[in-house]
Amino acid sequence: MGIKRKIKNYIHIKKYYPLSEKTIPHDDHKKTILIVDSQIPTFDKDSASNRITEIAKFLAKYYNVYLVDWRKAIPNVESKKYITNLNDHNVIVYTPFINKYGILKGKKYFINNLLPKIDFVWCHRPELFEYYLDFFRNNAPQAKIIYDMVDIHYLRMERGLEIKYDKVRAREVGKYKYIETELSKKADKIAVISDKEKEFMKAFVDESKLFTVSNVHNLKVSPEDMAPFEKREGIFFIGTFLHDPNVDAVEILHNQIMPLVWKVLPNLKITIIGSEAPESILRMNSEKFQVVGYVEDVIPFYKKCFASVSPLRFGAGVKGKIGQALEYTLPVVTTEIGAEGMFLENRVTALISGNNDYQNFADHIIEICSNKIIWETLHNNSEKAIYPFSIIAQKDEILKMLE
Structure with missing residues (x-):
């Protein structure tokens, strides 16, 4: 030096x-x-x-x-x-x-x-x-x-x-x-x-x-302390863009999945949260597809949204974004890759699609935002889902x- x-x-x-x-x-x-x-x-x-x-x-x-x-x-x-x-x-x-x-x-x-x-x-x-x-x-x-x-x-x-x-x-x-x-x-x-x-x-x-x-991960709240289905709005994705699977997942959300969702729920908004977003992601920003970058306090999203969505098509290991959603009893919509290593069960602790099944993923988003019964099932099973990570x-x- x-x-x-x-x-x-x-x-x-x-x-x-x-x-x-x-x-x-x-x-x-x-x-x-x-x-x-x-x-x-x-x-x-x-x-x-x-x-x-x-x-x-x-x-x-x-x-x-x-x-x-x-x-x-x-x-x-x-x-x-x-x-x-x-x-x-x-x-x-x-x-x-x-x-x-x-x-x-x-x-x-x-x-x-x-x-x-x-x-x-x-x-x-x-x-x-x-x-x-x-x-x-x-x-x-x-x-x-x-x-x-x-x-x-x-x-x-x-x-x-x-x-x-x-x-x-x-x-x-x-x-x-x-x-x-x-x-x-x-x-x-x-x-x-x-x-x-x-x-x-x-x-x-x-x-x-x-x-x-x-x-x-540990349960941060009790299910009964969080906002009920009727007071929820929107969905979100969270993840740093220094991680290639996250860039790919947001591209898939923007180009493939959300257009299918908007055919049924035309006013549903999705928020994209994460640091280091490349220009290609920043250009996607719109009224219904909001790219907000790094957010210091993300807890309000867990409190107000219907779900955290993670259409990951590749990766390895367990997914922190899913564990964090479960900490706040928030339902998760993800893929087989997203669920890998997470001990999740489809329709019990998460909604899980095939890695490239965009229509099924879109259907799951529509369902979690409109079906109170499935939303409450996942919401109430969060503690069961998160226990292996305590x-x-x-x-x-x-x-x-x-x-």
């Missing part, structure tokens, strides 16, 4: 830091886990971040838990609310600081200070596992390395290429396939997102290394992985 950059960082830290006032002491009587992520997890922007946030908060009840952002030497001021949220649950997050002698202490100091204390390194996402595997093997040989796959990226990419070929994605497939099927053998433990992924990974690694640690249901598997 050049001297100008060091000075700029020093001034920035003097001006904006600390990002959290809470001091969390290290407990020598507890084992220590270091979670390495590609960012300070933004629990309100993407499901993977929400998952690792909830896992970290849970682990901090039993362990010393530290979290470091792999990419940024200086976390943004915008990360303050995420750091504070983690600190409030006793998760220690890396932020640089200036000591009493006026010397800047950064990421190198943070990690080097932890190396002899670490019992587990939790590498969240494949890039992190690839980058840090040898470093921690050499510098913290006592630590067990956990590779948290999040989903099977190469499988999701291959499925996407079958639908829409992309040269950049085609080149990435080989990289992720190597990490996920070969390099993964070097991990001590592997966290997979669902039992379906566990079954898939048995072909590549020893089954004893595989543990299912899914998305973490911390209570997953506690034993997580703690077993850390033995």
